[in-house]
Amino acid sequence: MPNNNMPNNAVNMQRNITRLGVLISGSGSNLQAIIDNSEAGQLPAKVAVVISNKEDAYGLERAKKHGIPNIALRRKDYPDESSYNNAILKILKDHSVDLVIMAGYMRLLGKEVLDAYPNRVMNIHPALLPSFPGAHGIKDALAYGVKVTGVTVHFANEVFDEGPIILQEAVPVFEGDTEDTLAERIHAVEHVIYPHAIKLYCEGKLEIRGRKVVIKE
Ligand code: GRF
Numbered sequence: 001m002p003n004n005n006m007p008n009n010a011v012n013m014q015r016n017i018t019r020l021g022v023l024i025s026g027s028g029s030n031l032q033a034i035i036d037n038s039e040a041g042q043l044p045a046k047v048a049v050v051i052s053n054k055e056d057a058y059g060l061e062r063a064k065k066h067g068i069p070n071i072a073l074r075r076k077d078y079p080d081e082s083s084y085n086n087a088i089l090k091i092l093k094d095h096s097v098d099l100v101i102m103a104g105y106m107r108l109l110g111k112e113v114l115d116a117y118p119n120r121v122m123n124i125h126p127a128l129l130p131s132f133p134g135a136h137g138i139k140d141a142l143a144y145g146v147k148v149t150g151v152t153v154h155f156a157n158e159v160f161d162e163g164p165i166i167l168q169e170a171v172p173v174f175e176g177d178t179e180d181t182l183a184e185r186i187h188a189v190e191h192v193i194y195p196h197a198i199k200l201y202c203e204g205k206l207e208i209r210g211r212k213v214v215i216k217e
Contacts, residue, residue, distance in 0.1 A: 028059020
């Protein structure tokens with residue numbers, strides 16, 4: 001006898017899984033943390049596609065190992081920023097992506113994608129924003145001599161490292177730290193708080209009020 005609950009449950013389960021499109025440029029250790037959390041059932045999300053602007057990004061290999069569709073899109077193969085970003089958008093749409101995750105994507109994401117995913121693009125930055133934005137957050141904090149730096153997860157907007165902040169966590173800077181030792185501690189924090197921020201989003205617990213993100217418990 002057919003179980004009438006089954007099809008509905010199956011549909012609901014499908015609906016409760018947020019489909020992530022992850023944008024990378026390099027190693028992809030944050031991507032790995034997200035994949036691991038997803039596969040372990042800690043995150044009601046799955047990585048639907050990985051897009052890299054660099055063909056040799058190790059993150060593409062990580063995606064392959066997990067059977068995740070992965071695509072390298074080189075900016076130089078497109079005549080302008082707009083067509084490049086439209087190509088990214090098409091891939092995201094083709095994979096029915098709900099939430100865009102920038103994980104070490106070292107380019108500004110175009111208006112084309114941001115407009116198509118309002119308040120649905122996240123970024124992670126290896127410093128406590130608004131301090132030390134840009135491509136060298138760890139190096140710049142160390143050179144400045146701060147005693148505390150950290151990690152920021154935020155919604156992305158059209159300005160680099162500027163959108164509403166979702167989560168931040170402090171990381172102490174020790175005397176004798178090098179860029180490598182500090183980076184190691186920062187990355188360890190990133191790998192915990194990025195999946196956590198994504199989970200909050202998936203559970204509908206993030207509400208944006210102007211510049212502020214309220215976490216509803
Ligand atoms: C991370 O430190 C992230 O904060 C920054 O780029 C780095 C990416 O590392 N935006 P990975 O590629 O995830 O290992």
